[in-house]
Amino acid sequence: MSVETVDTLVVGGGQAGVAMSEHLSKCGVPHLVLERGRIAERWRSQRWDSLVANGPAWHDRFPGMEFPVTGPDGFPPKEEVADYFVAYAKQINAPIRCGVEVKLVQRNVGRPGFRVETSDGVIEANSVVAATGPFQVPVIPPLVPADSGIRQIHSSAYRNPAQLPKGAVLVVGAGSSGVQIADELQRSGRRVYLSVGAHDRPPRAYRGRDFCWWLGVLGKWDLETPGPGTEHVTIAVSGARGGETIDFRRLAAQGLTLVGMTKTYRDGVMSFAPDLAKNIARGDANLMSLLDEADAYVARNGLDLPEEPAARRIDPDPDCVTNPILNLDLAEAGVATIIWATGFAVDYSWLKVDAFDEKGRPRHQRGVSVEPGIYFLGLPWQSRRGSSFIWGVWHDAKHVADRISTQRKYLAYHAAAKREPVDA
Numbered sequence: 001m002s003v004e005t006v007d008t009l010v011v012g013g014g015q016a017g018v019a020m021s022e023h024l025s026k027c028g029v030p031h032l033v034l035e036r037g038r039i040a041e042r043w044r045s046q047r048w049d050s051l052v053a054n055g056p057a058w059h060d061r062f063p064g065m066e067f068p069v070t071g072p073d074g075f076p077p078k079e080e081v082a083d084y085f086v087a088y089a090k091q092i093n094a095p096i097r098c099g100v101e102v103k104l105v106q107r108n109v110g111r112p113g114f115r116v117e118t119s120d121g122v123i124e125a126n127s128v129v130a131a132t133g134p135f136q137v138p139v140i141p142p143l144v145p146a147d148s149g150i151r152q153i154h155s156s157a158y159r160n161p162a163q164l165p166k167g168a169v170l171v172v173g174a175g176s177s178g179v180q181i182a183d184e185l186q187r188s189g190r191r192v193y194l195s196v197g198a199h200d201r202p203p204r205a206y207r208g209r210d211f212c213w214w215l216g217v218l219g220k221w222d223l224e225t226p227g228p229g230t231e232h233v234t235i236a237v238s239g240a241r242g243g244e245t246i247d248f249r250r251l252a253a254q255g256l257t258l259v260g261m262t263k264t265y266r267d268g269v270m271s272f273a274p275d276l277a278k279n280i281a282r283g284d285a286n287l288m289s290l291l292d293e294a295d296a297y298v299a300r301n302g303l304d305l306p307e308e309p310a311a312r313r314i315d316p317d318p319d320c321v322t323n324p325i326l327n328l329d330l331a332e333a334g335v336a337t338i339i340w341a342t343g344f345a346v347d348y349s350w351l352k353v354d355a356f357d358e359k360g361r362p363r364h365q366r367g368v369s370v371e372p373g374i375y376f377l378g379l380p381w382q383s384r385r386g387s388s389f390i391w392g393v394w395h396d397a398k399h400v401a402d403r404i405s406t407q408r409k410y411l412a413y414h415a416a417a418k419r420e421p422v423d424a
Contacts, residue, residue, distance in 0.1 A: 009125035016131035016378030021094035023401035036101035043082040059212040075239030133378035143265040155341035161188035167336025175234040178341030197261040199234040201283035204245040207305040221386035252318035367400040
């Protein structure tokens with residue numbers, strides 16, 4: 001079997017892989033990108049039908065291209081986002097090979113580089129970039145048995161209300177995905193229960209500026225990475241219907257039933273923590289804190305932005321908050337489906353190198369692994385709060401490409417340098 005050789009191999013052809021390819025090309029680094037599906041596959045096949053980007057088009061893009069259909073302040077639908085990355089890859093002439101899955105990466109023994117086994121053969125590479133992103137393995141807590149008679153799916157498998165059997169739905173998780181799916185189901189006429197944990201609840205827009213703009217000017221996108229295991233923050237924000245601030249009280253007024261964090265399941269009964277009011281209050285505090293900082297920024301810089309006192313209005317708590325359901329008999333409530341909007345885990349089982357901690361998390365500094373020659377891209381908080389967002393990935397890719405380019409120069413010197421010892 002012939003073995004293909006490449007200087008740098010990038011695994012993953014989503015937004016991270018495309019960004020990595022652009023910056024490697026700018027650095028003059030020969031490379032190949034492998035994608036097991038299509039470019040930006042997860043945007044097409046692992047998102048619900050009505051999904052739009054959570055950030056406006058002027059913000060959630062790469063610097064080198066505008067969205068062709070959605071205007072700067074709009075929220076592009078998922079198909080347009082996927083098409084955007086296909087077009088971007090074509091524009092930069094990215095060497096992406098689709099339909100090829102990476103099975104195994106191992107360091108060579110007795111010589112530099114890595115052996116990469118793929119579904120299409122073997123590749124030898126000096127460097128490997130894992131650009132598979134954070135959304136790899138759907139996480140479903142092992143609470144409800146598979147034979148419970150209730151259909152259970154992860155939010156990544158949800159497409160539309162017609163996909164689900166008749167009956168009420170319990171959505172577990174009130175981040176961006178969970179709250180948008182619950183809202184869509186309730187608007188379709190379903191009875192919906194939404195399990196709400198701790199979360200941040202930024203305003204969609206305030207004083208004429210999107211929250212993405214506010215996080216930028218207030219320096220929050222560049223917050224330093226917190227300690228391992230504390231990076232995740234559930235954010236409830238939506239670009240649906242032109243973008244709107246998530247208000248759990250409004251959702252309850254529309255007919256959606258809020259419950260606390262999901263805790264246990266036994267004999268057909270789901271139990272919830274008595275923390276709903278606390279979680280709602282935490283989200284309110286996060287909202288007010290950002291509004292306060294925004295107002296201070298406006299005053300400090302003398303900006304002519306209209307005041308928006310209505311943004312601070314907090315409606316009274318609905319009955320489901322003041323008298324929360326702690327135990328729900330799913331059969332009596334008519335719940336036929338549970339949608340677990342409970343996030344994802346990473347899976348680097350194919351990457352057999354010493355680059356992970358005891359919990360399987362990459363050990364790295366801004367994407368540069370502790371294992372020489374291995375790099376990561378697209379991780380949450382890789383270098384800053386914005387790292388896993390479209391624009392943040394692009395900036396992180398530049399740093400990783402620069403490090404790869406520098407390392408290549410060291411290796412090139414070694415290959416060209418004389419081997420004889422220098423006489424004193």
